[in-house]
């Protein structure tokens with residue numbers, strides 16, 4: 199049974215302002231798989247998620263990204279989103295003057311097609327999803343991420359995932375800034391939203407998230423490359439030992455940002 | 456550099472004492488150079504009069520939605536209110552452009568509102584349109600009587616792509632009155648404009664001005680408020696959309712002449728292409744003036760790598776016994792916001808459109824006037840389609 203993988207990244211090199219960050223990265227995510235991506239600060243995890251989504255600050259200098267069999271390396275960010283790629287940002291930006299409700303309506307329309315979105319069902323769905331994620335209904339009227347606490351921002355990222363129902367969800371340190379209860383609510387939300395048709399790439403520094411969202415595979419990114427891949431046991435080993443040995447094994451200085 | 460100033464030839468009004476007084480003041484001034492502090496970022500040579508004839512506007516005076524002007528309101532051409540000119544801004548203290556305006560002005564609005572009049576949900580509306588080549592020098596005097604609550608939209612448009620415009624506005628908000636004033640700077644896209652707005656805000660009065668800058672090649676604006684009675688409040692709101700090589704330079708001066716006064720400046724600037732903006736805010740607290748609140752906020756949304764915005768907040772306290780709460784916040788938003796929206800499926804155009812709409816709505820909502828908000832949104836929509844369509 200050879201199904202087309204959801205995401206295939208081949209020998210990806212990317213730089214920002216001429217400075218290379220990703221240096222030959224390979225990764226394949228199939229439907230129904232949850233992958234965890236770990237790695238020291240500055241190793242390129244957020245860069246990878248931004249590059250998958252087409253952030254204009256990053257230049258792909260070599261390699262390719264395929265999604266559902268299509269080469270998306272040169273695509274506009276919105277085209278990728280419409281294909282079903284979703285990124286929960288590590289640092290969601292605020293958008294003054296645009297309410298969360300209007301923002302979600304605009305993006306749901308963009309993703310599902312304006313003709314397929316009716317206002318009343320949209321509102322009902324939004325209310326229900328906010329309840330599930332423990333987000334106060336008042337947030338719908340607030341400007342996107344403006345004055346939100348760190349944890350509130352992260353919950354709203356998952357709310358967006360819930361509304362947009364992507365085929366590939368990349369969660370960039372969604373656990374950072376969450377209190378213990380929120381971590382559980384958000385992880386449960388992600389698990390509830392994850393269908394067998396979907397792929398998930400979870401970027402995290404901590405095992406505690408992986409206790410809730412159980413990965414099938416774990417990868418370690420160091421200095422712009424995946425240097426180790428395996429099962430969930432890798433995350434546990436890293437929790438024990440840190441990155442020093444891995445870094446040394448690849449001739450890199452430990453813990454330098 | 457010796458700055459010689461050519462005065463436009465048509466100075467037919469000069470026989471009136473107001474024109475003469477202004478002309479005397481003008482004659483005592485030298486034309487600024489870029490070495491002057493306030494002209495650092497906008498070369499005054501670009502707005503130098505070159506002997507153009509002064510053109511009078513075609514003006515209409517009425518209400519935004521065509522209703523009848525309420526009783527107690529006089530709204531007509533400035534020529535009917537000449538006696539009040541320079542009562543807010545003494546002629547001896549005017550800047551060169553205001554003095555020049557006073558020497559040659561033609562057209563403008565004269566608003567005099569009696570006591571306890573309200574325009575409620577409605578708004579007074581003045582449209583000045585300038586046709587033909589030359590220099591525009593309209594002058595408005597706007598006075599809102601004690602206890603009144605009035606909204607006025609003054610809307611400036613022009614045809615001449617070469618036009619130099621130097622509008623001056625004097626505002627007097629009497630005790631306990633509230634005056635919402637919307638200055639719509641929608642001249643020809645290549646016009647050069649130097650507006651001066653000077654307001655006097657009396658005891659317990661509230662002046663709320665919204666400056667909407669959607670047109671012009673170059674605008675160098677001077678806004679000044681004098682808070683002269685306790686309980687006075689001056690709010691200056693700004694929304695500016697720059698495209699191409701448009702240049703906006705705004706100078707907001709809030710003078711707390713007495714204590715227990717509030718000033719609040721909020722300016723949102725969105726720039727595409729190679730547009731450029733400068734915002735300089737200054738809060739002045741006079742000696743002995745206690746319990747002053749002064750806020751300045753300038754946020755800039757850069758939609759292109761080549762656009763540039765500068766913010767310069769200043770605070771002058773002339774005595775050390777002043778208690779002044781002073782909050783200044785400056786923020787620049789760039790590609791991350793647009794990317795955030797695009798990552799949620801919006802096209803580049805849709806993303807910029809939503810960003811700019813929201814960015815301005817955050818300011819316009821502060822004014823809390825539905826009819827004016829809708830009218831402005833319509834004007835903005837047309838401008839946005841032109842400005843954002845290009846950067847796609």
Ligand SMILES: Nc1ncnc2c1ncn2[C@@H]1O[C@H](COP(=O)(O)OP(=O)(O)OP(=O)(O)O)[C@@H](O)[C@H]1O
Nearest residue numbers: 214219237238239240241242243244245246255288
């Ligand atoms: N826009 C940018 N401009 C300049 N440098 C950048 C930019 N984006 C990323 N970098 C640099 O690229 C490197 C990788 O950054 P990235 O954010 O991908 O790391 P990360 O693995 O996500 O780290 P963390 O665990 O701290 O989130 C860092 O050295 C960072 O400073």
Ligand SMILES: [Mg+2]
Nearest residue numbers: 243244245288
């Ligand atoms: Mg990161």
